[in-house]
Amino acid sequence: MTVFDVQKIRQDFPILKEKIRGKDLVYLDNAATCQKPQAVIDSIVHLYSHDYANVHRGVHTLSVRSTDKFEGARTKVKEFINAGSEKEIIFVKGATEAINLVAQTYGKANIKLGDEIIITAMEHHSNIVPWQMLCEQTGAILKIAPISQQGELIFDEFKKLVNDKTKLISVVHMSNALGTINPVKEIIAIAHEKGVPVLLDGAQAIPHITVDVQELDCDFYVFSAHKLYAPTGVGVLYGKQALLEAMPPYQGGGDMIRKVTFEETEYNVLPYKFEAGTPNIADVVGLGAAIDYLNTIGMAKIAAYEAELLAYATEKAQSIQGLRIIGEADHKGAILSFVLDKIHPHDIGTMLDSLGIAIRAGHHCAMPVMDFYKVPATARASFAMYNTKEEIDVLMNGIESLIEVFG
Amino acid sequence: MFDDLRDLYQEVIFDHNRNPRNFRIIENSDKKVEGFNPLCGDRLTLYLQMEGDVIADASFQGSGCAISTASVSLMTEIVKGKTEQEAEELFKKFHEMTTGKDENFNLEAIGKLAVLAGVREYPARVKCATLAWHTLDAAIKNEQQAISTE
Numbered sequence A: 001m002t003v004f005d006v007q008k009i010r011q012d013f014p015i016l017k018e019k020i021r022g023k024d025l026v027y028l029d030n031a032a033t034c035q036k037p038q039a040v041i042d043s044i045v046h047l048y049s050h051d052y053a054n055v056h057r058g059v060h061t062l063s064v065r066s067t068d069k070f071e072g073a074r075t076k077v078k079e080f081i082n083a084g085s086e087k088e089i090i091f092v093k094g095a096t097e098a099i100n101l102v103a104q105t106y107g108k109a110n111i112k113l114g115d116e117i118i119i120t121a122m123e124h125h126s127n128i129v130p131w132q133m134l135c136e137q138t139g140a141i142l143k144i145a146p147i148s149q150q151g152e153l154i155f156d157e158f159k160k161l162v163n164d165k166t167k168l169i170s171v172v173h174m175s176n177a178l179g180t181i182n183p184v185k186e187i188i189a190i191a192h193e194k195g196v197p198v199l200l201d202g203a204q205a206i207p208h209i210t211v212d213v214q215e216l217d218c219d220f221y222v223f224s225a226h227k228l229y230a231p232t233g234v235g236v237l238y239g240k241q242a243l244l245e246a247m248p249p250y251q252g253g254g255d256m257i258r259k260v261t262f263e264e265t266e267y268n269v270l271p272y273k274f275e276a277g278t279p280n281i282a283d284v285v286g287l288g289a290a291i292d293y294l295n296t297i298g299m300a301k302i303a304a305y306e307a308e309l310l311a312y313a314t315e316k317a318q319s320i321q322g323l324r325i326i327g328e329a330d331h332k333g334a335i336l337s338f339v340l341d342k343i344h345p346h347d348i349g350t351m352l353d354s355l356g357i358a359i360r361a362g363h364h365c366a367m368p369v370m371d372f373y374k375v376p377a378t379a380r381a382s383f384a385m386y387n388t389k390e391e392i393d394v395l396m397n398g399i400e401s402l403i404e405v406f407g
Numbered sequence B: 001m002f003d004d005l006r007d008l009y010q011e012v013i014f015d016h017n018r019n020p021r022n023f024r025i026i027e028n029s030d031k032k033v034e035g036f037n038p039l040c041g042d043r044l045t046l047y048l049q050m051e052g053d054v055i056a057d058a059s060f061q062g063s064g065c066a067i068s069t070a071s072v073s074l075m076t077e078i079v080k081g082k083t084e085q086e087a088e089e090l091f092k093k094f095h096e097m098t099t100g101k102d103e104n105f106n107l108e109a110i111g112k113l114a115v116l117a118g119v120r121e122y123p124a125r126v127k128c129a130t131l132a133w134h135t136l137d138a139a140i141k142n143e144q145q146a147i148s149t150e
C-alpha cells in the first residue's frame, strides 16, 4: 500500500460493519483488545479445515503441515520484532504469562534477599503483581520509579534508584492508562552500565510502534497477540538467547523435554524448553497472519496515521469545557484518557455506548495510576489504524451532549 | 440524543446525583461500613445510627457513578425509621428487581426505588445500583470489614 487508505483497511475488518443499539459501531477500546481482520479469521478457519494436527510429534502429513505453519509464525514474529533467532521467541498465553514466566524462572534463579527490582509508577497490574509475588518469595525489594503530573517517568529519580543491588528493571514501553511512551533506550543504557537486564512490557506498544529488539537492546520483550489484531490466547516472550539458555524451565511436561527417565530429565533446546504441552496452534497461526497483514500496510505508516488521529482527538478534547486529559506526555501513543467534571467514567461509558461508541471506563488495571491522579477511574478512548477522524467527531459530539444532559 | 437511556437515567437519578441526600458523616455512628466496587472504583462509606433495631439515621460519604450515588442516596432516605428486618426485606426486593429474574416483578410494591429498575437492561451496571444495599446488608449483619461487589 503506498498511501494509507483507512477506508480500504476498514473493509478488511468485518466487525466494523456491526450496528450497536441501532447505530454504527465506533470502536475505541483498542487498548483493551483490537478487532481482527478477515485474513486472521480466515487463517484459523483454513488451518482447521485443511492443515490441522498436533505439532512437533507426528510424521504424518497433517502434523508436518501444522508444524510448518506454527513454526512459520515464529519466524514471522522474529522478523517483526527483529530478534536474532527463532530460539528467542517463546509462545505463551499473553503478556501476563510472559512476565510471570520471567519472574518465576529468571527471577527465582537470580534474585535474592535484599536485591532490588525497579518498575515505574505507571505499570499495568501485570507488571506489578508478578514482581510483588517474587519479592514475597525471595525477600527482594520492589522499587517504584515515580512519574510527573504530565504522566512522564521522572528520569532523574529513576536513575537514582539504579544501584548495585538492582537485579532487574521492568518497564512498560507504552502505558495503557496514560499513553506515555517511555524513553526505553535511555533506561536500557543506564541499566546496562550496571549490568542490569531490562524487561519491556510491550503489550500496548506493539500495535503502534516499530519494535526492533536488537536496536533497543532490551533483554526481554513481552506482548499479547490480541492487541496486535491477532487472536486471544497467545503472547510472545522475547529473550536474549544467552539469558534464556541459562534460565531454568517454567513448566514441566511434553515438548519441553529431550529425554525423560524416572531418574532424570534432560530439557529440550530453546525455544521449546519454555513451551510445555500442546501449544495454542491455531491462534499462533492467526498471529502469523496478522503480522503478514500488518506488513502489507507497514508499521511506520500506521504510526504516522495514528499520530494524526491522536493529535486531532487531543485538540478537540482540549476544547471541551470540564474535560481533563489524564496523561499528557510529550511522547504518546494513540490513547486519550480523560475525566469529566462531576460525571463518573462509568456513566460516560454507558451514555456513549447508547450512541454506538465503545470506550473503556475504569481503572485500566492500573489502580496506582488512578491513586496518583486522585481519580477513581478514567474514561479512555484508544485508537487503532482503522479509526477515522469522523469517528473522533462522533465521540466528541457524544461527550458534549452527555455533559449537557448531566447539566 | 440519549433517548434509549431514559429508563436508566431518569430525572430522579440525575437529581440525587446532583444533590445527594444524607451526604454527611455521622460522628460516633453505631455502624460504619465501607463498600467498594473494584470494577468501577466506586467507593462509599455508610453510617448508621441505631435505636434498638430501628435505623434512626443513615448517611454516606464517597464517590461513584450517577447510578450508585442515586442508589445510596435513595436508600439512606428510605431505610430511615425502618427496622433492620424491614430494611433487609427491601434489600431482597431491590435485588430481585435489579437482577431482573422475575418478569412479573411488581414495581409498585417497591415505591420510589423503582426508578432504579432500568439497570435490569444493563448487566454491567447492576452492581452500581446494588453496592449501597450490599453495604447496608453488611452493616446490619455487623460485618465490619469493607465489602466488595466482586
Ligand SMILES: Cc1ncc(COP(=O)(O)O)c(C=O)c1O
Binding pocket: A031, A032, A093, A094, A095, A096, A097, A124, A126, A127, A172, A174, A175, A176, A201, A203, A204, A224, A365
Ligand atoms: C501495558 C499492559 N501490560 C500488560 C497487559 C496484559 O496483557 P494480557 O492481559 O493480554 O496478558 C496489558 C493489557 O491490558 C497492558 O495494557
